[in-house]
Amino acid sequence: MVVAIGFEGSANKLGIGIIRDDKVLANCRRTYVTPPGEGFLPRETAQHHRKNVIKVLKEALTESGLQIKDIDVVCYTKGPGMGAPLVSVAIVARTVAQLWNKPIIGVNHCIGHIEMGRLITKAQNPTVLYVSGGNTQVIAYSKKRYRIFGETIDIAVGNCLDRFARILKLSNDPSPGYNIEQCAKKGKQFVPLPYVVKGMDVSFSGILSFIEDKAADIGKKWTAEDLCFSLQETVFAMLVETTERAMSHCGSDEVLIVGGVGCNERLQEMMGIMCKERNATLFATDERFCIDNGLMIAHAGAEAFKSGTTMKWDDATCTQRYRTDEVLVTWRD
Structure with a gap:
């Protein structure tokens, strides 16, 4: 039995989760929300995480009902992500690991999402569509690696949706993508x-520039709702196509x-139609596990720890660029 605590802070979500042998004990989160029309910057996001991380840590320990002595391993997001927020949370993870005298494991953020999705949905060996504000990849597992079959060549799909929400001055609460x-x-x-x-790759920056120009005619030729609808239908169709090919x-x-972005019901609906036509099964989760959270870091770290993976203190660093296929997946056959 392994009890793992996970610290996530790669973007505007600060999350701390605790898991014991696939059983969720705590999943606590705080989101840095900026005013409508504004994105979140690294320095201010890191300040938000530093301000809230001890409160969230205490909340997670209380919710789990565990004592510090019950924790077996401390896990944190090593990357990819925004530099300052990553470092602000990793410092806390390193500090508590040393204070508590626990081993530490750095987790790839993308693999955290995949392993959490596999745990919650019970998917066995799926083709994975990983879509978020910072990443867009089509992934499949083979020979101890998560192989990238296709990805964005510029901005992520979530970033495309978020930036259009800023143009429309939509609220960032609970998230710009949700309001789109x-x-x-x-x-x-x-x-x-x-x-x-x-080929197998997608591009969103040109679509964003094109629809920015279309926004000038809102109220004349079409509504903001028409543009949101059109943007979703187009980018999601691109993602369904590349996923089906993989x-x-x-x-x-x-x-x-x-x-x-995996929380989006329209994306799930479109992918579901494709899966039905192929006699395949679609797996997706809700916002508790789709949106960045500490629990996914705890779970992926626990899987690595149970398979014998260890980390030296000098290696407990962060990197903004940490590709999914760089990680040796020691816990899967």
Whole structure:
């Protein structure tokens, strides 16, 4: 039996979670919310994390009902992510690990999402669509690695949605992507947008520039809701196409959607239609586990720890660029 505590702070979500042999004991989170029309900057986000991390840590320990002596391993997000927020939370993880005299494990943020999704949904060996504010990848497991079959060549799909929400001055509470989704449900007119799939890769920056120009005609030719609807339909169709191609290549009959954008019900609906046509099964989770959280870091770290992975103190650092396929997956056959 392994009890792991996980610290996540790679972007605007600060999360601390505790897990004991696949049983969720605590999943506590704070979100840094900026005013409408503004994104979150590294320095201010790091300040938010530093201000709240001790409160969230105490909350997680209380919720779990555990004592410090019950913790077996401390896990933290090593990367990828925004530098200052990553470091601010990693310092706390390193400090408590030394104070508590516990081993420490650095976790790849992307793999944290994948392993949490596999745990919650019970998917066995899915083709994974990882979509968030900072990452967009189509992934499948093979020979001790999570292999990237396709990815964005510029900005992430979540970043594309968030930046359009800023143009429309939509609220960042609870998230700009969520508010885009609610607007899209009211859209009636489809406005054609660029569809940019290049082999197995996708591109969103040109779509964003194109729709920014279209926003000047809101109220004349179309509504903001029409543009939100059109943007979602276009970018999600691109993601479904590349995911289906990866499924075909791998002979897969499972799809798992992870990452913050994975909460989007329209994306789940479109992917579900494709899966049904292929006699495949779609797996997805809700906002408790899709959105960045400390629990996913705890779970992925625990899996690595149980398989014999250890980390030297000098290696307990952060990196903004830490690719999914760099990690040796010691816990899977």
